[in-house]
Amino acid sequence: MKAVKIHPELVCPYCGSTAKLTDGTPVYKTTRYGQVYICGNYPECDAYVGVHPNSDLPKGTLANPELREWRKAAHAKFDPLWQSKRITRKKGYMILAEHLEIAREDAHIGHFDIEQCKKLLSLMNKIEADVDAYEEGKGDDPVPKETTQYHRWEKEKESHPTEA
Template identity: 40%
Template structure:
């Protein structure tokens, strides 16, 4: 397991890999982990960790940013869940639309601004489909 040091972008404290039950209690997925700001719960920043590698899935986020990322994921995931394109094609579309490389094209790394841009771009695709129908 690769050791990684993460600093909270909100308060500057370190973030530590901890079981997700620290945040989610009984609702936590078994075996799930999060990087949680050491000042939690005063500082509400955390991010999920990959099951296998325990590396962070993205950047630490507070409640507002987590909500925006969830919203962006719901809108973006419709692109491939609806059958409009495959999941791979949807991520390639995102990369091209925003000039991102493969490492950057993860909603868990997006700012609120980038989430808003992705939501708007996806909605534009859906509107164009409606017009063509």
């Protein structure tokens, strides 16, 4: 087992215990899925959250079995939208944030509670319709290229090559 670090900000929302960073074996019985933060009272308090690869950053807040199921269900419905490359992941989360009426920086399923997961699932038809509309409009560019910000930057670079 790798060294156990304490992440001071990560506290179990169910029992208030400080979460511990582990190599994943306590919950997955393998290290294959990467590290996890688990509740200091695990297994009495069955709450944990995965860690972003090659970091010790938690993917969200600690979740109990019920919340984990809801987050899994939300990911299963939402992720294919960007995994299919129809839209970028970033655009997907922008659409999600708009529909859930939350800030873009709060639009992470790993941070959702059960109610937010349910809301996302109930809005999937609308979100999918938005993705369809976005995809249809992608082909034509309503703004003439010359007036886009990007084009203006390019022009400025050309006229001031030394400053570029």
